[in-house]
Amino acid sequence: MAQLHVNGSVLEFEAEGDTPLLWVLREQLGLTGTKYGCGVAQCGACTVHIDGEATRSCVMPISALTAKQKITTIEGLSKDGSHPVQKAWAALDVPQCGFCQSGMIMAAAALLKRKPKATDADIDAAMTNICRCGTYNRVRAAIKVVAKGGDPKSAGLAIQHVNPQTGSKA
Amino acid sequence: MTNTTRIENESRRRFMHGAAALTLAVYLPASTAAGAKAANAANPAKALEPNAFLRIGEDNSVTVVSKHLEMGQGSYTGLATIVAEELDADWSQVRVESAPADAKRYNNLLWGQAQGTGGSGAIRNSWEQLRKAGASARAMLVEAAARQWQVPAAEIAVANGVVTHQASGRKARFGELVRAASELAPPAEVKLKDAASFKLIGQRAPRTDSVGKTTGTAVYTQDIHLPGMLTAVVAHPPRFGAKVKSFNAAKARAVKGVVNVVQIPAGVAVVARDTWSAKKGRDALTVEWDESAAFKLGSEQILDKYRELAKSPGKVAASGGDAERALGAATRTLEASYDFPYLAHAAMEPMNCVIRLDKDGCEVWNGAQMQTADQAVLAKLFGIAPERVRINTLYAGGSFGRRASKEFDYMLEAAHIVKAIGGRAPVKLVWLREDDMRAGYYRPMFHHRLSAGLDGEGAIAAWRHRLVGQSVLAGSFFAGAIKDGIDFTSVEGASNLPYAIPNMLVDLHTPEDIGVPVQWWRSVGSTHTAFSTECFIDELAQAAKKDAVAWRLAMLDKHPRHTAVLKLAAEKAGWGGPLAPGKAGERRGRGVAVHESFATVVAQVAEVTVQADGSFRVDRVVCAVDCGIAVNPDVVRAQVEGSIGYALSTVLNGAITLTDGKVDQSNFHDYQPVRIAEMPRVEVHILPSSANPSGIGEPAVPPLAPAVANALAAATGKRARRLPIATDMLKA
Numbered sequence: 001m002a003q004l005h006v007n008g009s010v011l012e013f014e015a016e017g018d019t020p021l022l023w024v025l026r027e028q029l030g031l032t033g034t035k036y037g038c039g040v041a042q043c044g045a046c047t048v049h050i051d052g053e054a055t056r057s058c059v060m061p062i063s064a065l066t067a068k069q070k071i072t073t074i075e076g077l078s079k080d081g082s083h084p085v086q087k088a089w090a091a092l093d094v095p096q097c098g099f100c101q102s103g104m105i106m107a108a109a110a111l112l113k114r115k116p117k118a119t120d121a122d123i124d125a126a127m128t129n130i131c132r133c134g135t136y137n138r139v140r141a142a143i144k145v146v147a148k149g150g151d152p153k154s155a156g157l158a159i160q161h162v163n164p165q166t167g168s169k170a
Numbered sequence: 171m172t173n174t175t176r177i178e179n180e181s182r183r184r185f186m187h188g189a190a191a192l193t194l195a196v197y198l199p200a201s202t203a204a205g206a207k208a209a210n211a212a213n214p215a216k217a218l219e220p221n222a223f224l225r226i227g228e229d230n231s232v233t234v235v236s237k238h239l240e241m242g243q244g245s246y247t248g249l250a251t252i253v254a255e256e257l258d259a260d261w262s263q264v265r266v267e268s269a270p271a272d273a274k275r276y277n278n279l280l281w282g283q284a285q286g287t288g289g290s291g292a293i294r295n296s297w298e299q300l301r302k303a304g305a306s307a308r309a310m311l312v313e314a315a316a317r318q319w320q321v322p323a324a325e326i327a328v329a330n331g332v333v334t335h336q337a338s339g340r341k342a343r344f345g346e347l348v349r350a351a352s353e354l355a356p357p358a359e360v361k362l363k364d365a366a367s368f369k370l371i372g373q374r375a376p377r378t379d380s381v382g383k384t385t386g387t388a389v390y391t392q393d394i395h396l397p398g399m400l401t402a403v404v405a406h407p408p409r410f411g412a413k414v415k416s417f418n419a420a421k422a423r424a425v426k427g428v429v430n431v432v433q434i435p436a437g438v439a440v441v442a443r444d445t446w447s448a449k450k451g452r453d454a455l456t457v458e459w460d461e462s463a464a465f466k467l468g469s470e471q472i473l474d475k476y477r478e479l480a481k482s483p484g485k486v487a488a489s490g491g492d493a494e495r496a497l498g499a500a501t502r503t504l505e506a507s508y509d510f511p512y513l514a515h516a517a518m519e520p521m522n523c524v525i526r527l528d529k530d531g532c533e534v535w536n537g538a539q540m541q542t543a544d545q546a547v548l549a550k551l552f553g554i555a556p557e558r559v560r561i562n563t564l565y566a567g568g569s570f571g572r573r574a575s576k577e578f579d580y581m582l583e584a585a586h587i588v589k590a591i592g593g594r595a596p597v598k599l600v601w602l603r604e605d606d607m608r609a610g611y612y613r614p615m616f617h618h619r620l621s622a623g624l625d626g627e628g629a630i631a632a633w634r635h636r637l638v639g640q641s642v643l644a645g646s647f648f649a650g651a652i653k654d655g656i657d658f659t660s661v662e663g664a665s666n667l668p669y670a671i672p673n674m675l676v677d678l679h680t681p682e683d684i685g686v687p688v689q690w691w692r693s694v695g696s697t698h699t700a701f702s703t704e705c706f707i708d709e710l711a712q713a714a715k716k717d718a719v720a721w722r723l724a725m726l727d728k729h730p731r732h733t734a735v736l737k738l739a740a741e742k743a744g745w746g747g748p749l750a751p752g753k754a755g756e757r758r759g760r761g762v763a764v765h766e767s768f769a770t771v772v773a774q775v776a777e778v779t780v781q782a783d784g785s786f787r788v789d790r791v792v793c794a795v796d797c798g799i800a801v802n803p804d805v806v807r808a809q810v811e812g813s814i815g816y817a818l819s820t821v822l823n824g825a826i827t828l829t830d831g832k833v834d835q836s837n838f839h840d841y842q843p844v845r846i847a848e849m850p851r852v853e854v855h856i857l858p859s860s861a862n863p864s865g866i867g868e869p870a871v872p873p874l875a876p877a878v879a880n881a882l883a884a885a886t887g888k889r890a891r892r893l894p895i896a897t898d899m900l901k902a
Binding site for chain 2: 015016018019020023026027028030031032033034035036037038039040042043045073074075078080081086089090093094095096097098099100101102105123124125127128129130131132133134135136137138139140
């Protein structure tokens with residue numbers, strides 16, 4: 001049994017050492033919010049945090065990881081979508097097909113942790129994830145909302161979403 | 171509809187809590203479990219289901235049943251908005267779930283007896299249908315309240331999910347009226363609202379899928395995991411048309427996790443306990459291919475053939491006056507030819523499909539655009555009645571036409587694999603990015619040749635447009651629409667050129683000996699016709715020494731919608747005014763294009779900056795769109811923004827090329843989509859309209875490339891005639 005520290009818990013699973021972290025997360029641990037898009041670290045749909053750093057999990061073999069490293073996936077970013085980046089994303093209705101957005105959000109969260117006042121140049125350099133729907137301008141706008149203090153209303157973009165699971169307004 | 175087919179796409183219960191998760195070998199969308207629970211309950215909650223499109227629960231929930239796929243274009247949100255508007259529901263009580271495959275109840279009204287999503291038609295074909303569905307439910311709630319309160323129905327008002335009789339002060343939420351209303355027959359006729367009283371339509375309502383798509387809980391086909399499910403990765407032939415001659419699976423079977431290796435028509439499938447094992451198994455497999463029927467030409471050879479074909483007349487797609495004679499008589503003639511490569515859709519979620527055979531037939535998990543065609547094909551393959559093929563339509567991680575699989579390629583792979591293993595386990599077919607990139611079903615390569623003649627006053631007297639390229643409709647569900655050898659999707663945008671030109675001829679060559687599978691790709695024929703026509707018009711304007719906008723407007727007398735969007739885009743972009751100069755050595759330019767597709771008209775003005783080495787950036791795109799009533803203007807804006815990004819990839823890098831029949835590209839490193847740093851500023855202006863909604867998922871794609879090329883011409887004097895645009899030609 002191998003062990004990894006994921007979203008606050010040490011989890012055990014069986015997988016060969018060359019298995020990329022992505023597939024362990026998705027298929028051994030059932031954390032399917034992290035997506036497969038290319039397998040060659042080009043698209044970023046598989047982005048997770050390892051010790052706070054945005055990492056493309058599709059090319060990270062689990063043999064290169066220990067249970068001391070803290071892995072965070074979209075499921076662990078917040079319990080209820082309340083991370084400021086997630087809130088800004090929903091407020092601006094960034095996603096279209098949505099498939100790349102877990103990776104986008106993880107990349108943005110890591111960027112903003114490193115550079116809370118991220119500039120356009122910072123965004124261009126850090127946000128190299130691919131979105132075929134072309135949501136890029138909203139991705140940029142949402143990051144700026146957080147960089148400016150996290151209140152989507154300040155950007156005149158507040159719209160209220162309803163959590164489809166609970167019916168409560170988020 | 172059984173509970174198992176009712177997959178709610180909104181959310182998935184998160185149950186993985188620490189090590190406890192390890193005991194769970196199986197994960198299912200929560201709604202399946204919840205649905206089963208509800209079915210087992212002794213006293214199931216009553217629901218009002220006045221028609222196939224909505225269900226109102228005693229818990230006040232309004233569930234809109236979407237016959238259309240949500241592949242990113244916001245159709246769930248738009249469809250629900252239409253229902254909620256006529257129902258006078260509160261947006262917070264509205265949810266969306268996908269309909270089961272059913273050609274009778276859920277057919278696309280633009281397509282006849284087939285369910286499907288495409289051609290930017292989800293809102294267009296559902297508009298009246300869903301307004302009536304909402305209004306009908308509203309009338310039943312009102313009637314139920316009138317009977318209960320013993321007041322005239324005409325005195326009852328409904329707003330934000332509350333039914334009110336003002337005089338008596340009585341009020342009820344929808345849920346309180348569900349039992350009584352469900353005893354009533356739906357009204358035979360309903361009165362629809364005046365547009366003036368719309369409360370939701372025309373406003374920015376939040377998308378119904380944003381929460382799921384920002385928390386990782388939205389469920390795609392890639393996320394389905396069924397009890398005992400196996401995962402398959404397929405070894406495909408290196409060339410189109412090749413078949414398996416023989417294979418050696420010994421090493422593949424030795425890979426830990428590999429369960430089986432089976433031959434299917436498309437290749438050899440490695441079936442394993444998980445994706446990584448299946449992939450390693452495929453890596454270990456050796457296959458010998460029979461290439462006797464394989465297609466072996468390269469892109470340049472195909473293009474040579476097309477150029478040769480373009481020298482002779484094709485089949486006439488449109489004509490007026492006498493173009494040949496007028497060309498001969500013209501004061502001045504211009505010619506230009508344009509080349510377009512194959513394009514992969516390259517949706518973020520590579521194609522995949524889950525199929526399970528069971529005692530009831532077959533159950534499918536897919537995010538596909540043409541459910542009932544899929545259903546019929548699977549029924550035939552498995553030898554069962556179509557209604558025994560139960561399709562769960564999940565969110566698609568993009569599609570752009572790819573998941574409207576005209577020959578059912580990826581779905582049939584999954585079906586053949588599950589059949590080959592005797593249905594002993596559910597199978598998830600996984601295409602890796604390389605499989606997806608090289609599978610074909612591309613936007614076809616096209617070659618266009620245009621000639622025009624100007625008269626003494628500088629007006630266009632003659633226009634001849636010849637196109638050469640494969641038919642998308644051939645071999646598809648829509649092949650019947652090919653008339654007199656003309657696939658209208660090959661010439662759309664060219665055969666209906668809006669400009670008033672007295673003599674015009676559009677003809678088409680449709681080569682049938684090119685073995686590269688082609689398919690509809692976001693905006694289909696307009697992906698190439700908008701480029702050639704709008705670039706050529708621009709070149710003619712320059713030759714006639716006319717302003718590109720004024721020149722177009724002069725020829726658009728009979729097209730008020732074109733005129734309106736062109737004027738609006740030009741005004742908002744500051745057309746005619748000075749463009750801020752670039753830094754030293756930079757050249758800047760502004761260009762325009764206008765195009766109609768899917769009953770929507772879009773004009774775009776692009777601004778570019780070109781460096782001395784020819785590299786360029788698109789700085790700003792101003793877009794004006796007439797899509798009829800904008801059900802949700804913010805979704806319209808998002809579609810325009812996204813379409814501009816999607817189209818820009820075809821300008822900068824997008825090309826699938828072949829060498830000796832093999833596809834050169836394999837993944838995103840050599841098929842580079844636009845990324846955030848390349849994305850221009852986009853400004854969207856929606857024309858006010860009282861006309862019924864028209865398409866919006868595709869129509870903003872076509873004008874982008876010609877607007878950019880025209881801007882580059884303004885900046886550099888060089889006319890791009892091939893996509894993607896080679897920066898070499900733009901060097902100072």
